[in-house]
Amino acid sequence: MxxxxxxxxxxxxxxxxxxxxxxxxxxxxxxxxYIELIEKTNGEFPNLTGGWDNHRCFHCADAACVTVCPTGALFKEDGLTRLERDVCSGCSYCTEACPYDIPVMYEGKSSKCDGCAATVSAGGSPWCVGTCPSAALEYGPREVIQAEAHKRAEAMRDRYPNAHVYGETQAGGLGLLVVMPDDPELLDIPIDPKTPFMADAWQKVVQPAAVGITLGTAVLAGAAAVISRRNHEQEMVVIEAEGLVRDSEKSEEG
Amino acid sequence: MARIKLDISRRSFLKGGLATGGLALMSPTASIDSAVGMLSADDPWYREGDIKTTYNVCDVCPWRCGVVVHTVNGIVRKIDGNPADPKSRGMLCARGQGGVSFMYDPDRLQSPMIRTGERGSGQFKEVTWEEALDYVAAALLQVKDKYGEEALAVFGHTSGDHWFADHFAQAWGTPNAAKPSSSLCLSPRDEAATLTYGSAVGGHEPVDWDSIQAFTLIGSHIGEDARNTLMQDFANAQARGAKVIVVDPRFSSVAAKADYWLPIKPGTDTALMLAWMNVLITESLYDAAYVEEWTEGLEELAAHVAEFTPDWAAGITDLPAAQIRETALVMAENMPAAAVIPGRHVTWYGNDSQRMRSTYLVNALLGTYGREGGMYFNKSVYLDHYPLPPYTVTGSSGGCSAEPGEESAELPLGPTGKARADGVRESFMRGPTAMQELIDPMISGDPYPIRALVAYGVNLLNSIPNPERTIEALKALDFVVAIDVLPQEHIAWADVVLPEATYLERYEDLWTVPHKTPYIAMREPAADPLYDTKPGWWISRELGMRVGLEDFYKWETIEEWIDKRLVSVGSSLDDMRAQGGVIVQKGKPYLEDFDGASPFHTASGKINLYSEELAEAGHDPMPVYEPTDEPPTGYFRLLYGRSPVHTFAKTQNTPVLNDIDPENEIWVNVDAAEQLGVKDGDYVMLENQDGARSGPVQVKATQRIRSDAVFMVHGFGHNSPGLTRANGKGASDTKLQTRYKLDPISGGAGMRVNFVRLDKEGV
Structure with a gap:
């Protein structure tokens, strides 16, 4: 399930x-x-709106981090994106691949929400959900959550006319469905998260070629160059998944 | 209580496919392979090992949520809300989650210590408990012999304060016992309530959140001031569609959730309330039947507010007149399920009792008190006190969990005939002992000398305004003993330091919480005390036994004390444990529960719109707007508040909480920052009107605040090397509060009368 x-x-x-x-x-x-709350403000005093970007794993169905992970430390299970840190080799590809910029390296290994796999398998609910005083967090079978999300979005439209459910289409459908009061970009959450070049390259080039160790190493070196350039520029080098065309405007902003 | 009806439990998914009653999953599409259950003491599911689950009452903030603590192989691992507790209802805030980390903070005080260097030097030698307690007892007896019992002041805060500021102080015979939660926080709110409708607001504000339809928060920051229950209630009410009005110079977290944000000029809230009353009365929008039956003085009030129109208030508050009228209408449309919420920390400008009274008068016009969806009546718990001989003096330390007490006309006198030294009846009218007013007598000896101080759990230098004066007092005293968990800055000024066990390592007296459903909650240790630390009740008793107060300490263990009290409700510690750690009683929340009798404990049995009592004492019988001093050119008014992750000046060093929120920022309006040439993220020093300076603090240049005020979270800027994580991080607002304005009614210390400028030099 x-x-x-x-x-x-x-x-x-x-x-x-x-x-x-x-x-x-x-x-x-x-x-x-695993969770970071970032205050967002829009408008000018005194005409303001504001909210909290919950920066945490969205558990994408088409999880770029899983695609690029060479060791299987990242994998999909029960609709969620799990992480076995013991298996992580520390390559940091996931930190580059994630369209939401979620995984980070902590003590040489990937670090991100794993949906409280151990706690849930022991019969508990994820820690964040169990404690949330404002009942902004719930956890359960996806269909139940989806229905609840729509119910809540509907109920808040008097106050927030643009309220909607975010995450049904993004990245193949998210394991974190967000009841979004307004435009997600007001909270710096992308409407259409782009899988960066890395993930795509891995899927289309590196994996097919991985049978040849030499070639694989060569491409990995190329991938590493992309990573270092991105780090250097301090911004996403977004390559459109289809066209492999560099978004030059974006890189110049940095 | 309106809980979200989701077809799954947020608490746990028990394995095994048993579906229990009404909680079963009822999704039309999903089939269930796990069913729901509630966490209980028999349900240790998340870790391997020898698992112990205990009940406790959280002590990280003063809200006191009931919690369940999980200990594995003797190590406390996790704290969760107790589902049976009427406050936590199974949930817990960030602070409460940090409790484990608070206990295991390696910076904790570990052994009793006696000072070896100068006061303030922080030089001590470790001693045994026997040595330390004998030393303290001898010093206290010496002060008593020389100056009388009243020369001892006892300051207490945190959940064991009863053993010192109430029990020990009253047994010993000093009326000079005080808690910061009174005159540095709640006194104006509760004195104004008592004068207006006959009872204090109490520790748990009696707002009928389940069915409220419109509410106003004035400078009250739900979500930042992370009261677990309030966050739950607010979220449910807001999601249900209740109208939210937030009056605040700052676009707070809760203002961002509001239907109306009124970015009021600081210090002008009373003008807004007077204008609302004007609208309600002149447009005949008030609850006429309720006002007729339950209030006195409408005619006087109507005449009083006639001139205070929205246009008048607009010029004062910096709010559009139309918005003032519109919000008054929103409140009226929803009455009586509408209320101005009392808030908590209200010692702002020195006229705070009158401001609070103005909010209660609005509520009275809306027919709020005792009505469904308005403000209900708290009922006190039925539970016997532990049988004790009459105390030597009746204390008045107050505190946020105090039962509403009678204000006696005659002040109680100590054994040598002295009443409280805080100037009550002279510099202010009434209320609990004002802690900040006991500092001067320590220095001047006027009206009589206070020569010794017991400080339990109070950060003396980060809670009482004008800390330089407090240091002067600490230098002047004959004897200071500090009982605490952490080496807070005032510890360096003590002669003896007694390290206390945290709330997770000790039993405590029962909590008796006046509430819609009054209840009793319990605390039991989740682990043995770390280091050479002892529970507060034990320290109080050991001291009492050494200073001749044996009659007040005839019990040997705290369990014995608790069990004795529980006999009166046919229970025991074991029984309470079996019941989930809480005993809930029946309340009388609404007017109709009183069978026609008045629930208002005023002389007339009615709500005093016009207060004879205030008039007789020479105060305005109805609230008047008094302007507060404006910031000098180049200065901003210093506002302060809370982080949801931290409590007072207590948790900045707690590893997990420090990790999430390590330092405070100074919020400055973006345009004002630009004019000053400071950018978001820059570090600046703050200097107040008297030249007091903070340490470096980071600028948050934001649209979220007016340009005439700056804001910072209270409690940072520690100056204690023993707090290895928090020392020197961020700025202390208390250090910049060299002035305060005394509320002439309640003795509250208004602290928002200080101004600061930003200084880029010296960073």
Missing amino acids: EYAFLLDLGRCIGCQACVASCKVGNELGEGQQ
């Missing part, structure tokens, strides 16, 4: 209970977080 999270940004009040519960429950290290 597929499971999913619900994140209701109409309710989220930025209290960080999820962040702390996640850190304590998952026994994360110093400086390690």
